[in-house]
Amino acid sequence: GPFLGGWLVDGPGWRWVFLLNVPLAAVCVPVALRYVPESRDPQARGRFDVVGAALGAGALGLVTYALIEARSGSAAVIVAALLGVLLGAAFVYVERRRADPMVPPDIFASRLFTSVNLVTLCVYAAIGGFFFLVVLQLQVVSGYSALAAGAAMLPTTLLMLLLSARSGELGERIGPRVPLTVGPVLCAVGTLLMLRVGPAASYVRDVLPAMVVMGMGLVALVAPLTSTVLASVDPGRAGLASGINNAAARAAGLLAVAALPLLSGMGPDAYRSAAQFDAAFGRAMLWCTGAFLAGAAVAWATVRSPASPACHPQCHTYCAVSAPPLEPRERGDRAAPD
Numbered sequence: 001g002p003f004l005g006g007w008l009v010d011g012p013g014w015r016w017v018f019l020l021n022v023p024l025a026a027v028c029v030p031v032a033l034r035y036v037p038e039s040r041d042p043q044a045r046g047r048f049d050v051v052g053a054a055l056g057a058g059a060l061g062l063v064t065y066a067l068i069e070a071r072s073g074s075a076a077v078i079v080a081a082l083l084g085v086l087l088g089a090a091f092v093y094v095e096r097r098r099a100d101p102m103v104p105p106d107i108f109a110s111r112l113f114t115s116v117n118l119v120t121l122c123v124y125a126a127i128g129g130f131f132f133l134v135v136l137q138l139q140v141v142s143g144y145s146a147l148a149a150g151a152a153m154l155p156t157t158l159l160m161l162l163l164s165a166r167s168g169e170l171g172e173r174i175g176p177r178v179p180l181t182v183g184p185v186l187c188a189v190g191t192l193l194m195l196r197v198g199p200a201a202s203y204v205r206d207v208l209p210a211m212v213v214m215g216m217g218l219v220a221l222v223a224p225l226t227s228t229v230l231a232s233v234d235p236g237r238a239g240l241a242s243g244i245n246n247a248a249a250r251a252a253g254l255l256a257v258a259a260l261p262l263l264s265g266m267g268p269d270a271y272r273s274a275a276q277f278d279a280a281f282g283r284a285m286l287w288c289t290g291a292f293l294a295g296a297a298v299a300w301a302t303v304r305s306p307a308s309p310a311c312h313p314q315c316h317t318y319c320a321v322s323a324p325p326l327e328p329r330e331r332g333d334r335a336a337p338d
Contacts, residue, residue: 002135002157006150042236049102052095056102059087060251067258071267103244112232113241115302116180116225120245121252122295123184123221126288128253129260130191130214133284137194140270140277142201152207159215164223171224180228180299183221188292190214191285198278217292228303256291260284 001020008016062084069077095101108114131153138149171179193210201207226245233241260266264287266280 002131002150002153003147004150006135006145006147009146040236045100047100049095049098049100052091052098052102055087055091055094059084059091060254062087064254064258067255067262070262104240107233107237107240107244110232111302112304113229115298116176116228116232117245117248119180119184119295119299119303120225120229120248122291122298123187123225124249125252125256126184126187126191126291126295127218129256129284129291130187130194130288132257133260133281134194134197136271137197137277137281138201138207141199141274141281142197143199152203152211155208155211156215156218159212159219160222163216163219167219168223168227171227175305176224176228177299177303177305179220179224180303181296183217183219183224184292184296184299186217186220187214188217188289188296190217191289191292194285195282199274256288260287263287 004020005017008014008020062080066077066081066084069080095103096105135146135149135153138144138152139146144152167179190210190213193213194207196206197210198206226242229241229245230238261270261280261284264280264284266277266284270276270280
């Protein structure tokens with residue numbers, strides 16, 4: 001993604017970035033229809049929660065706008081922030097009282113599900129802020145082109161493609177607590193290593209070590225996190241659990257990208273001054289480090305291995321990059337069921 005995005009920014013133009021998902025969707029939709037097994041919540045009514053979706057999106061949009069424009073101190077910012085908080089409260093109120101809510105409150109009765117989503121909020125806020133600012137640091141301060149800055153991210157991607165499935169298998173054997181603690185700690189180390197990247201940064205000496213350590217942290221973290229979320233609920237609610245967890249990750253990244261420039265003192269002029277951006281980038285990386293360590297602390301204190309439910313077909317159906325099987329295979333079961 002960052003590599004292709006960099007090529008588009010340097011070539012046809014940044015607006016083409018938004019079309020990247022079109023060919024991917026064209027491939028994924030027929031593959032999903034053909035190969036992904038269906039699962040249904042027997043209690044679901046099949047109605048779309050329009051009110052809940054509108055309230056949730058409105059709350060996120062207004063709070064994000066308020067964070068981005070907070071430096072102006074205008075009345076519009078204050079109004080947007082207050083309305084965003086009110087819409088968030090209304091979202092919780094509506095979801096608790098609807099017969100068919102988009103986010104059923106009872107799913108959070110699972111302590112493990114709640115704990116892992118708290119870890120998700122912490123680590124994906126840090127991940128979103130880290131990758132957003134690193135590519136800018138490489139361009140504004142180190143003089144990389146957009147393509148080169150995107151290509152600098154490839155070691156992390158390759159490590160996840162090659163090793164995430166094995167990380168998931170390890171998570172099955174030892175439980176999720178250690179991977180969900182060690183992963184964010186490694187990511188925090190990778191974030192601190194990025195502080196070495198400055199005006200005359202060497203890719204091999206300065207950038208590559210940070211990308212490799214960050215990649216190893218994500219390898220340790222992502223697969224066990226996803227599988228633990230899915231294993232913490234009944235099989236019929238796996239899609240719901242996955243959707244909530246993905247929404248938490250995307251919302252965390254969204255808010256982090258909006259808030260980090262404010263928290264680090266990165267004003268509009270910083271994007272035109274290498275010295276100003278470099279100083280603000282250092283402060284932002286410390287915030288990301290704190291978020292990673294907070295996620296590790298939450299995981300160590302609250303995450304425990306899920307009780308093993310009865311096996312179902314979804315146990316052995318997974319994406320090698322982001323989610324291992326939900327349960328260990330039965331002894332003698334050498335192949336996943338069709």
